[in-house]
Structures are given as structure tokens and as C-alpha cells.
Amino acid sequence: MEEVTIKGLTFVPYLKEEEILKQVKRVASEIRRDLEPGDAPIFLCVLNGAFVFAADVFREVDVPESEITFIRFKSYEGTQSTGVVKQVMGLTESLEGRTVIIIEDIVDTGVTAQQLRATLKEQNPKSVKMATLLFKPQSLTTGQVPEYVGFEIPSKFIIGYGLDLDGQARGLRDIWVLKDKEK
Template sequence: MEASHVESDLTNILYTKEEIQARVAELAAEIEKDYEGRDVLVVGVLKGAVMIMADLVRAMNKHVSMDWMAVSSYGSGTKSSGVVRILKDLDTDLMGKHVLIVEDIIDSGLTLSWLKTNLESRGPASVEICTLLRKPDAAKVQIDVKYVGYEIPTEFVVGYGLDYDEKYRNLDFIGTLAPHVYS
């Protein structure tokens, strides 16, 4: 979907398709280097991470295994509820594997902190995190994130997998959602 179809819903465009693709390629190269000589299981967090996960693994010049997990703490609102539910668990046994969690955005960090602890309890060799976006001012818990695409202000953003009430995920850029849309 093009920006012209939703321009009245946005206050600005933070990152264009081209900027996102360039940054994802940089992240992929860094991850490749760090995991040289080791197999990695890339775990995408549904639904938001679909775009970053697909582009990230396609940009890598090594074989990776992939799996998906769906967790929820939002509902249809704009704030985390704080209660995490597993909606879809992994199909892969993590014992002894190097796991890279791929997320679209980290707000409070509560959900991701819970998820990392949950995955670490399954006996992997390592668990690291890659996120396209992080809102450092929104953090409620300290969580170590090895790979960060962009740090952004505490605004409600959509596009490139990020949604509001299941809309805007298919934008090929990331923009700030206008408050009149979710107020």
C-alpha cells in the first residue's frame, strides 16, 4: 500500500522502504559475522516481525533455520496489557541451539523479557535479540538487545509489519500514526 492511501492517518514517515532495506542488510551482515561457524535458529515473533524476519533472512548469506512464535499482551489497544499469552508455540526443540529472536518493535520490554526467559528455560546454547525498532524511553524493564535497527521516540508507529487494530501492516515504510486514529 502506498503512503497516499493513508496520508491523513499519519503525521510523518519515519523510515522509507529504501532506508529500512539498507538497515536490514547491515543487521544481516552483523548477525552473519557474529554467528560464523555456528547454526542459528531465527525465531520470528508473529505477527509484526513477518516483514523484518523475511527481509533479514533473505539478506543473509548463510543457511538459517526458522520458526515462529506468537505471543500477545496488547489486544486491540495501543498499550501493553502486561499479561503475556502464548498464542502459537515453537515447533522446534531449542536444546543446544543458538536462538535469535526477531521482533518488530520493543516498547516496554515486558513481553520480550518474558519471552526471552521462557526460551532460555528450554536449554538453548544462547538466546539473543534482534529488533527493527526500540523505544528506549518506554522501557519498563532492562533487556539486553544485541541488534537494533533504529531507536525511536515514544510515538505510535505503523507499517512494515507494525499495526494498529490489524491495519497498516502492509505499508512498505514506517510512519507515525496520527492520534485522531486511535484516540
């Protein structure tokens, strides 16, 4: 399959599943390396887009005492960030004194990351770090650079491996990029 069309937009292959899984293993290894002896980290998956990445990283970190929980923010409509972050589903677990690893699918402007870190710090965790599958440094407006990054990518719209276009395409195993318009 050389192209996929979702909601009238055409996407072409960008990152193959094998490349993604290699980076998942690397990111998990870095997280494991940075954990202190006795840490029982809590992984905070930002839904909906990060659920595939979070599951893969969580299993690869392989710390039996770790936990995973979920929070949901929304800042995209179609292919554009709205610039406004809405919390749709909140955190119910206590983070007091815990090592928190936020799992994001993509850090674009950093607005969601900034809001999330500020919210989490109110609960006095031991530490808060962020792992993201994809990071768009050229789009960053907040200085919220993740500690763990799978891939740095240009500011293009992508789908697959959990990332969507209005809820569709999350199940694609590879990552696809919006095809440039022909001139």
C-alpha cells in the same frame, strides 16, 4: 501519499522503505559476524508484526544451514500495550544447544522480550540473542536491551512494514507515525 488514515487515526511518513532495507542489511551483517563457525542458527520470528522484518533479515544473513520458525505473543490492543503478554502460538522445535536469534518488530517496554527469553532458556540453547527493527529505549521497563537494533525511536505509535493497528496497515512498505494532534 502524505498521510494515511487507519481506523480513524491519521499517520504521517516516518521511515522510508529504502532506509529500512539499509538497516536490515546492517543488522544481518552484524548477526553473520557474530555467528561462530559451524553455527546453524534458528531464527525465531515473533508474529505477527515481525514477519516482514524476519523474512528480510533471514534472507540477508544467508546461512544455508539456518532455520526459521514462528511464535506468537499478544500484548497490544489498539495503540496501547496492555502490560499483559499472552502466548497465542508456541514453539515446537527443540532449541537444545542451538544458537537462537529472536526476531522482533519492536521492543517497547521489554515485557514480551523478558518473558520470551525466560521461556527459551528453559530449553538450554547455546545462546539467545534478539534482533529488533525498532527499539524504544525511553519506554523500556525491564532492562531487555536487544543485541541488534535497526532503529532507536521515540515512544510514538507506528504502523507499516509489518506493524499494525488492530491487524490493519501491515502491508505498508514504509513506516508511518501517528500524527500529533494539532493544538
